[in-house]
Structure formats: structure tokens, C-alpha cells
Amino acid sequence: MLPATKGIFDRLTRRGRLMTKRTCDRQGHVVRDGRFLFRTPTAWEYAAAVACGSDPAAQRWLGWQPGSIVDELSRADALRVVPGTGPDWASPDPQSVDLVMIDVEANRCVGLVSVHTGEDGGPETGGYLAPDYRGHGHGRALFAAGLVLAHDHLGLPRVRAGAEVGNVASARSLQAAGLARVAGPPTYRLPDGRVTEAWWFEHAAPRPVRCAGPQATWFPASLL
Numbered sequence: 001m002l003p004a005t006k007g008i009f010d011r012l013t014r015r016g017r018l019m020t021k022r023t024c025d026r027q028g029h030v031v032r033d034g035r036f037l038f039r040t041p042t043a044w045e046y047a048a049a050v051a052c053g054s055d056p057a058a059q060r061w062l063g064w065q066p067g068s069i070v071d072e073l074s075r076a077d078a079l080r081v082v083p084g085t086g087p088d089w090a091s092p093d094p095q096s097v098d099l100v101m102i103d104v105e106a107n108r109c110v111g112l113v114s115v116h117t118g119e120d121g122g123p124e125t126g127g128y129l130a131p132d133y134r135g136h137g138h139g140r141a142l143f144a145a146g147l148v149l150a151h152d153h154l155g156l157p158r159v160r161a162g163a164e165v166g167n168v169a170s171a172r173s174l175q176a177a178g179l180a181r182v183a184g185p186p187t188y189r190l191p192d193g194r195v196t197e198a199w200w201f202e203h204a205a206p207r208p209v210r211c212a213g214p215q216a217t218w219f220p221a222s223l224l
């Protein structure tokens with residue numbers, strides 16, 4: 001086989017493998033919820049996912065550092081990434097397990113959900129949707145996938161989520177996914193340094209399990 005042809009063949013088979021993979025393995029996690037597939041992103045899928053949260057309306061709540069935000073000119077390109085393409089990728093945050101949200105019917109990357117270390121050192125979930133996927137109730141599926149990742153893949157018996165006071169769409173979506181309001185610190189700090197008032201939510205599972213995917217081994221047992 002000519003090297004150039006082999007490259008195309010490899011990319012096609014790679015895409016097929018990524019899109020048909022149904023179970024977790026050492027390379028990543030897979031969670032399915034109806035038309036949405038959540039899984040460990042490739043580098044290009046991650047770029048698309050970051051673009052989903054880079055618009056000013058999302059940044060109003062997410063508060064990323066400027067260097068993490070995909071600028072307006074690049075956003076449209078990033079959002080056109082075809083799911084299943086791109087090389088393997090490792091999260092820039094070593095204490096975060098990130099899943100890209102893919103709309104299988106539209107064949108698009110439409111958001112990101114993560115389970116990561118919160119300010120108290122315990123597990124937190126959070127995420128965001130692409131602009132045109134907000135306002136349709138898909139936040140429930142997004143955060144429900146975060147719970148499945150935490151409890152049924154990472155073996156975590158409890159996971160928290162914070163929302164800025166006033167982010168009603170986030171609070172309602174977290175509750176629709178099954179999280180309950182709990183007490184917590186009055187504020188939290190966003191990545192850009194802004195300190196915001198916080199609502200806290202929590203979900204517990206009595207019998208969490210670990211899958212064959214990469215594990216969040218950094219959580220201290222005392223906080224689980």
C-alpha cells in the first residue's frame with residue numbers, strides 16, 4: 001500500500017473505530033443517552049467542545065482565562081469538526097475527566113461535561129452546551145452524563161456541582177438530572193479569578209462502580 005493511501009485508510013478506519021466503540025477501554029470512556037453520545041474526545045473534538053463554551057454568553061458564567069477561549073473567527077471552524085476525527089488527546093487538566101457531547105443524529109460536537117477536582121478537593125461535575133443547543137432542555141442529558149461518569153465509570157459515591165447564583169438554566173438542569181440542593185461555601189472562584197456567589201448541588205450513589213476506562217485516582221479516599 002502506498003504511504004499516502006495508507007494514511008487515508010488509517011484515518012477512515014480510525015473514524016469507524018471511534019464512532020462505533022460502545023464500551024470503555026484504557027483509551028477512554030463512552031456514555032450513551034438517546035441521540036447523544038458522550039466520550040473521551042480526540043484533540044479535534046476537544047477543540048470543538050471548547051468552542052461550544054467560548055461565546056460571551058457562556059463566558060458570562062464560565063469565566064475562563066483569556067488564553068483558553070476560542071476566538072470568534074476560529075469558533076465556526078472548530079464547531080464544524082466531524083466527530084470521530086483527530087488524534088488522541090490528553091486533558092490539559094490532569095485532575096479532570098472530560099467527555100465531549102456528540103449529537104449522533106446531527107453528527108456534531110455540541111458540548112462538554114467533566115468530573116474534576118473541586119475547591120474542597122472532592123469530585124465535582126460541570127459542563128456546557130453549544131449556543132444553538134441551549135434553551136431546549138438538553139442540559140439535563142449533559143449533567144446526567146456527568147453523574148453516570150462519576151458513579152458508574154469512576155466509582156465515585158458522591159459528586160457535587162456548583163452554579164453561580166442566578167444561573168437558573170444551570171440550576172434547573174442540574175436538578176432535572178437528579179442533583180439536590182445542598183449547603184456549601186457561599187462563593188467559588190472562576191478560572192479568571194472572579195469570585196461568585198454559589199448554589200451547590202449533590203448526588204450520591206450507594207454502589208458506585210469502576211469501568212475499564214481511565215480512572216480518577218487522585219481523589220483522596222477521605223473525601224469520597
Ligand SMILES: CC(C)(COP(=O)(O)OP(=O)(O)OC[C@H]1O[C@@H](n2cnc3c(N)ncnc32)[C@H](O)[C@@H]1OP(=O)(O)O)[C@@H](O)C(=O)NCCC(=O)NCCS
Binds near residue numbers: 126163169170172
Ligand atoms: C447551563 C446549561 C447547560 C443549561 O442547559 P439548557 O438545556 O440550556 O437549559 P434550559 O435553558 O433548557 O433551562 C432549563 C430549565 O430552566 C428554565 N430557565 C432557564 N432560564 C431561566 C430563567 N432565567 N428563569 C426561569 N427559568 C429559567 C427553563 O425554562 C428550563 O425549565 P424546564 O426544566 O421547566 O423546562 C446551558 O444553558 C449552557 O451551556 N449555558 C452556558 C454555560 C453554563 O452556564 N454552564 C454551567 C455553568 S455552572
